[in-house]
Amino acid sequence: MKCAVDIEARDVEEMYINIDPIQAGGRLTAEAMKAAISFGDGYSVCDNCRNPPRLDYIRNPPIAQFHADLAAWLNMDAVRVVPGARRGFQAVASTLVEKGDPVILTGLAHYTEFMAVEAAGGIPREIPKDERNHITADAAAEKIEAVIREFSRTPPLLFVDHVDYQFGNVHDIAGIIKVAHQYDVPVLVNGAYTVGIMPIDGKALGADFVVGSGHKSMAAPAPSGLLATTNEHAERVFRTTQAKGDVTGRTFGMKEVEMMGCTLMGVTVVGMMASFPHVKERVQRWETEVAHSQAVTDALLSIEGTKVLSDYPRKHTLTRIDTRESFDKVAERHKKRGFFLASEVKKRGITGVIPGSTKVWKYNTFGLTEKQIRHVGESFIGAARDNGLNIL
Amino acid sequence: MKCAVDIEARDVEEMYINIDPIQAGGRLTAEAMKAAISFGDGYSVCDNCRNPPRLDYIRNPPIAQFHADLAAWLNMDAVRVVPGARRGFQAVASTLVEKGDPVILTGLAHYTEFMAVEAAGGIPREIPKDERNHITADAAAEKIEAVIREFSRTPPLLFVDHVDYQFGNVHDIAGIIKVAHQYDVPVLVNGAYTVGIMPIDGKALGADFVVGSGHKSMAAPAPSGLLATTNEHAERVFRTTQAKGDVTGRTFGMKEVEMMGCTLMGVTVVGMMASFPHVKERVQRWETEVAHSQAVTDALLSIEGTKVLSDYPRKHTLTRIDTRESFDKVAERHKKRGFFLASEVKKRGITGVIPGSTKVWKYNTFGLTEKQIRHVGESFIGAARDNGLNIL
Numbered sequence: 147m148k149c150a151v152d153i154e155a156r157d158v159e160e161m162y163i164n165i166d167p168i169q170a171g172g173r174l175t176a177e178a179m180k181a182a183i184s185f186g187d188g189y190s191v192c193d194n195c196r197n198p199p200r201l202d203y204i205r206n207p208p209i210a211q212f213h214a215d216l217a218a219w220l221n222m223d224a225v226r227v228v229p230g231a232r233r234g235f236q237a238v239a240s241t242l243v244e245k246g247d248p249v250i251l252t253g254l255a256h257y258t259e260f261m262a263v264e265a266a267g268g269i270p271r272e273i274p275k276d277e278r279n280h281i282t283a284d285a286a287a288e289k290i291e292a293v294i295r296e297f298s299r300t301p302p303l304l305f306v307d308h309v310d311y312q313f314g315n316v317h318d319i320a321g322i323i324k325v326a327h328q329y330d331v332p333v334l335v336n337g338a339y340t341v342g343i344m345p346i347d348g349k350a351l352g353a354d355f356v357v358g359s360g361h362k363s364m365a366a367p368a369p370s371g372l373l374a375t376t377n378e379h380a381e382r383v384f385r386t387t388q389a390k391g392d393v394t395g396r397t398f399g400m401k402e403v404e405m406m407g408c409t410l411m412g413v414t415v416v417g418m419m420a421s422f423p424h425v426k427e428r429v430q431r432w433e434t435e436v437a438h439s440q441a442v443t444d445a446l447l448s449i450e451g452t453k454v455l456s457d458y459p460r461k462h463t464l465t466r467i468d469t470r471e472s473f474d475k476v477a478e479r480h481k482k483r484g485f486f487l488a489s490e491v492k493k494r495g496i497t498g499v500i501p502g503s504t505k506v507w508k509y510n511t512f513g514l515t516e517k518q519i520r521h522v523g524e525s526f527i528g529a530a531r532d533n534g535l536n537i538l
Numbered sequence: 539m540k541c542a543v544d545i546e547a548r549d550v551e552e553m554y555i556n557i558d559p560i561q562a563g564g565r566l567t568a569e570a571m572k573a574a575i576s577f578g579d580g581y582s583v584c585d586n587c588r589n590p591p592r593l594d595y596i597r598n599p600p601i602a603q604f605h606a607d608l609a610a611w612l613n614m615d616a617v618r619v620v621p622g623a624r625r626g627f628q629a630v631a632s633t634l635v636e637k638g639d640p641v642i643l644t645g646l647a648h649y650t651e652f653m654a655v656e657a658a659g660g661i662p663r664e665i666p667k668d669e670r671n672h673i674t675a676d677a678a679a680e681k682i683e684a685v686i687r688e689f690s691r692t693p694p695l696l697f698v699d700h701v702d703y704q705f706g707n708v709h710d711i712a713g714i715i716k717v718a719h720q721y722d723v724p725v726l727v728n729g730a731y732t733v734g735i736m737p738i739d740g741k742a743l744g745a746d747f748v749v750g751s752g753h754k755s756m757a758a759p760a761p762s763g764l765l766a767t768t769n770e771h772a773e774r775v776f777r778t779t780q781a782k783g784d785v786t787g788r789t790f791g792m793k794e795v796e797m798m799g800c801t802l803m804g805v806t807v808v809g810m811m812a813s814f815p816h817v818k819e820r821v822q823r824w825e826t827e828v829a830h831s832q833a834v835t836d837a838l839l840s841i842e843g844t845k846v847l848s849d850y851p852r853k854h855t856l857t858r859i860d861t862r863e864s865f866d867k868v869a870e871r872h873k874k875r876g877f878f879l880a881s882e883v884k885k886r887g888i889t890g891v892i893p894g895s896t897k898v899w900k901y902n903t904f905g906l907t908e909k910q911i912r913h914v915g916e917s918f919i920g921a922a923r924d925n926g927l928n929i930l
Contacts, residue, residue: 369761
């Protein structure tokens with residue numbers, strides 16, 4: 147089937163078990179798929195937009211209620227939906243960071259945090275990871291001290307990834323925030339791999355901002371996400387416009403500057419909403435997801451020479467694996483070279499391993515069934531055995 | 539049918555002829571609807587993202603080609619897709635405007651332009667509209683002179699709406715740009731009501747930037763849009779990141795700061811792409827669309843007391859009408875008050891007239907068939923006649 151002239155219909159999720167590191171949490175639910183069909187048209191949620199004319203006040207579909215539900219779910223005071231987590235970073239950085247300000251992020255920070263800092267004119271400074279690939283509260287304190295010495299002022303913002311994109315490690319966010327607050331540094335928690343994936347309590351973490359990604363982790367279409375904050379910061383980050391036309395005298399009421407007015411006017415917000423009941427329920431099954439991750443990781447570790455670079459035992463479904471001494475040895479002599487691994491697992495109905503990767507790579511088991519998990523583990527072992535590797 | 543717990547499936551476009559001012563150009567094509575189903579999953583277009591890892595380089599689906607096609611179609615040098623026209627304004631203002639800079643826009647500028655200026659720390663100054671509700675080149679020149687006198691420097695940016703949201707008037711963009719360029723002021727053309735609606739030649743206009751809206755005018759899901767520019771400005775607005783981790787030494791390659799890396803990773807970009815062949819074709823039928831707009835406007839004007847506030851004869855499908863001396867007189871004595879008009883036309887299968895409006899309101903006939911246009915005109919006349927108004 148062709149969607150249009152040149153666009154092949156995508157059937158990855160129908161035809162394969164997908165263990166792509168970034169795609170696992172963004173697969174739509176059946177409810178979101180129905181909503182996508184129903185709310186595909188551009189400004190489809192604006193039919194009943196009245197006064198004040200702003201997305202988060204719309205009552206049908208129940209977008210206003212969704213905003214309140216999101217805030218309660220994350221235990222934060224105020225939430226807005228945004229076009230991707232990165233637009234949440236941008237809104238906060240644009241508000242808190244002045245040109246030339248130092249901004250702290252970490253050695254495991256996602257590149258989009260660097261983009262937000264750069265766009266605001268800030269100067270990025272990283273908290274180093276330790277030898278366990280963790281960001282610790284002590285390292286955060288040291289970096290804050292170092293930045294204060296270097297810039298003779300306190301950084302206006304600190305970004306930290308709840309779970310980092312490189313190792314899928316869960317960091318001591320509450321500890322880092324506690325330290326940051328001792329220096330009066332507000333903290334943005336990047337929950338792109340956690341909001342919609344595992345339970346989060348923003349107040350328990352002490353977070354000033356929690357940012358989530360709809361298309362990465364809330365079973366929603368792209369680009370979507372959320373920015374949650376406390377009453378303390380909401381007034382500033384969600385400030386309404388002060389602009390006034392010098393000739394017409396026009397003012398623009400309740401429109402929020404950092405949101406550019408409204409954000410997700412159709413399929414994106416309704417997709418998030420439609421998946422939300424399922425998302426709330428799935429975070430409660432987090433222990434099962436972790437067990438699944440552990441099972442696949444253990445299957446890989448049973449292949450002689452394989453090492454896991456992420457925390458072990460696993461505490462998240464995103465895992466970084468080192469197969470330089472196993473699959474990469476096969477690649478050296480295989481006629482398909484490094485492409486043999488993706489090819490071997492694809493033959494077994496699995497996709498998401500980057501073609502060509504046999505050294506250090508990542509996979510994400512989130513959302514797979516028990517049976518799929520077993521099949522993924524067995525498939526890696528089968529691919530290894532068929533290519534002469536020892537199974538321990 | 540329910541999409542999910544609380545979301546009623548939307549059936550406005552199936553059940554009614556929709557003349558809502560902002561929704562007409564954003565209805566999906568059948569091709570975009572198919573694409574929405576196929577690419578609903580979060581990061582659905584990233585299956586084949588390799589090197590460099592950036593949205594506009596992806597070849598399957600053919601997003602790279604789509605970018606090139608968009609640029610050629612608009613006769614501009616470079617294009618990026620963005621999460622709505624407003625995010626295009628934001629990218630340009632964030633690049634060109636420093637805190638305290640005066641920025642020129644117009645007395646008919648959309649509020650999102652004010653948001654972009656305010657977020658960048660700029661000071662908005664409006665070119666007044668003339669008595670015909672037009673922005674003229676002469677008025678632009680006067681305002682530039684006035685701003686130079688007031689700020690002792692040239693404004694770094696001028697926004698102008700190709701067709702304004704208030705009257706749907708087509709403004710003398712080429713003339714305004716010619717004047718602005720005499721002062722070395724770059725011009726951003728807000729094409730939210732024109733890109734995807736009527737033919738546009740960016741070079742013929744002399745535009746430094748052309749911004750379009752996917753969900754308003756390119757039959758695409760929200761939020762989507764495009765930012766087109768010339769080689770002269772592309773390097774600056776689409777600059778790649780210079781950020782570097784002070785500890786890790788990480789750099790971020792080809793990621794573009796103002797785009798925050800990638801923008802539309804799924805249904806939104808594929809929706810734009812799937813509709814694009816149709817969109818290219820429909821702008822060629824612009825004269826027919828204008829004739830349709832004229833026909834409905836003439837039907838309304840045949841109701842005694844009605845006045846059109848937009849240019850007449852009509853040159854666009856968005857029209858502002860004054861029914862204070864016709865429908866509003868009915869509202870004064872009708873038991874439904876101002877709600878009678880929306881109710882009367884809804885009975886006739888038409889939606890998009892804001893319930894309660896009988897004074898000054900807007901409609902957009904874009905995309906309706908000949909037969910639907912006749913029905914809309916006859917329905918307004920019928921509503922008038924049934925409520926005792928004279929038909930001229």
